[in-house]
Amino acid sequence: MSKSENIIELIDVRKVFDDDTIAVDNFNLEVKKGEFVTFLGPSGCGKTTTLRMIAGFELPTSGKILLNGEDISRLPPNKRPVNTVFQKYALFPHLNVYENIAFGLRLKRIESTYANDKGEKYTKKEKLTKAEIDKKVKKALEIVDLEGFEKRSVSTLSGGQQQRIAIARAIVNEPEILLLDEPLGALDLKMRKEMQVELKNMHKKLGITFIYVTHDQEEALTMSDKIVVINDGDIQQTGTPTEIYNEPVNTFVADFIGESNIFNGTVVGNLKVKFCGATFDCLDDYEINQLVDVVVRPEDIKICKPGEGQLKGQVISSVFKGVHYEITVIVGKFEIIIQSTSTAPVGSTIGLRIEPDGIHLMEKVYTVNKYDGEITKNNTVKFGDGEFECDVTQLYPSSHLDEEGYLITANGEKVDLTGVEVNVEVDTNDIQMSDDKDAGGAQGNIISMIYKGDHYRYIVRTEENEEDYVLSCPDTWNTGDFVGIIIPKDKIKLTLKPAGESK
């Protein structure tokens, strides 16, 4: 990409707020002239902060923002050729519609070149004339379709009209980049859809670069040329709406964009992946035994007769959503969401078929092992085909155990934990292996070892239910070794399952 094509570039931009929260971390982005770019992410992900740094309301802690190749990261907002449409419009309540739109024009100084008597050229900064301002305001009102509103007070306008005025106020200055901070967030659904189309048309007509911030994935998919998915101050993925939807790079993107079924899977052969207890053909090429996240969009799952597809399950709910039915099917212990134009009766058993192009694999980035566990009567926890000693007092703040092994909560209540279902998390660094298969709470075979520079990444699989333990270890073992799994008591993190989630 040549430099001249990029209207704005963010290089290693980082923003740390006064209270040491990192809002944006090493943000790198190039935006081409005329593009419609959307920053998409959940609230608090740093997308608005990034926009505010481009606008000049926040200064980056480090890094550079280049506009047409020039560093503007330290310029105040009034010196930048960008304009912002604010989330809550921020129209001036003491000015009428005309004056609101003319605000920027009245402050503008145009440099013109003149020649004096001796023929020497000189430049002069001049205000726009009244007639020029008038013409531009009229034109802007025309673009947002609010002709004749000049004299109205902004407080008499509806939300949608205020939004249009806010857009008119920004575009009338002919900025190089228009920044839009969740501009449609306060509008109702119908209005929002209309404005989406109008904004898109405006973008085409004006030809200026739009940078749009939203948490609404549908809005992002509808409007953008390019979507930047952001989470925790980091760019997760950059791409066209189709790329983002069809080829999400990680589970966050898959989960955030559209509905998806995400499963733990293992590559079991050339272009073959195993998940939900069945083997599927797929198009993504990974090494055998690689652990993967499998993403299947609900609309890519087809209903067929029991026994015909790869999976078989029972329908537990079917909800009509207008265009399609949303059907929930239980397959073994997995819950699968399907979108289909036809439905199946609740309680019936159906077959499910997933074509290879409906299966998207992503390499698993492992830092913790997550399991569903159950507390036994001995205050140990059962998970992953094993039983481990654990500290159950972490389930309730400031609780303790009495002599009989019952849990006493902070307010003195006695709780019997037997049979309570819990989420179990164990860090990959906290699992050890032992030659003595009975040394720990579980045992299994090493099915994979990958050298990661200074340690090996092992996967140990149990025999009974094929549960996997992923662990890091600096020592060398051999694939196929049968080992015991040891997890120190204080390294097992337990959390109660939220009510209703336990099956």
Place this chain on the structure above:
Amino acid sequence: MKGLRFNRKHLCIPYAVFLVLFVIAPLFVIVYYAFTNGQGHFTFDNFVNFFTSTKTLGTLLYSFAVAIVTTAVCLVIAYPTAYILARSKMKKKYVLLLLFILPMWINFTLRITALKEVLSVLEGNISVYPFLNSVIGMTYDFLPFMILPLYTSLQKLDNSLLEAASDLGANKATVFLRVTLPLSVPGIISGITMVLLPSMTNYVVLDMLYNNTYIMGSLIGSYFSAYDWNNGSLISLVLLIIIFIVTLVTNRFSDKDANNKGAIL
């Protein structure tokens, strides 16, 4: 017994009684005395006296001068203070605000007496600068009434409006002049109303500062202590009308910004 059932409207009876006894009735009494003479006959004499006597007219003008200068000084001190208190990100700003409001909690007599002592030390003979001392005394007394409404209206100011203005090309000074200042007008007006009118009549401050100049309040006081209720009432009536006019004018001002009404304490 339907007629005796308690109704929400009945809650306003105490206030209505108060209003009639202490507001409406006295008003009629004032109007009666203002347009009668000592013998109880109807007359315009008091009215004519007021507008022909150089003493009363002079006092009226002098009161205006004191009140306007006091208000101006209060505004000049209060605006930057309120602005800093409201807009800064200082963590301790509420403590600072309290420091400005705190004098209101201390007894008025004590405050003015203390001020008198300070002025005596600074000026030697405090009766040499009556006008200056009046203004200092009144400012000291009324400053919190100016700061509070300004603080409230500046604090309510939406930060995104200031950002929008700078986004549209305004530098800091322009942002202030074209957005902050116009939007704080309701606060300015309610501050002015709360300082201007009382400082025309609060002659106690002057008395306590051994001030021998007269303002409207002192004039009324002197008539009443000389048992001339008729002239005293007329002056009160004139003041009432002036206050009414000022309120009308300022209300007209703040009506323009009906949708972002500033602070009234």
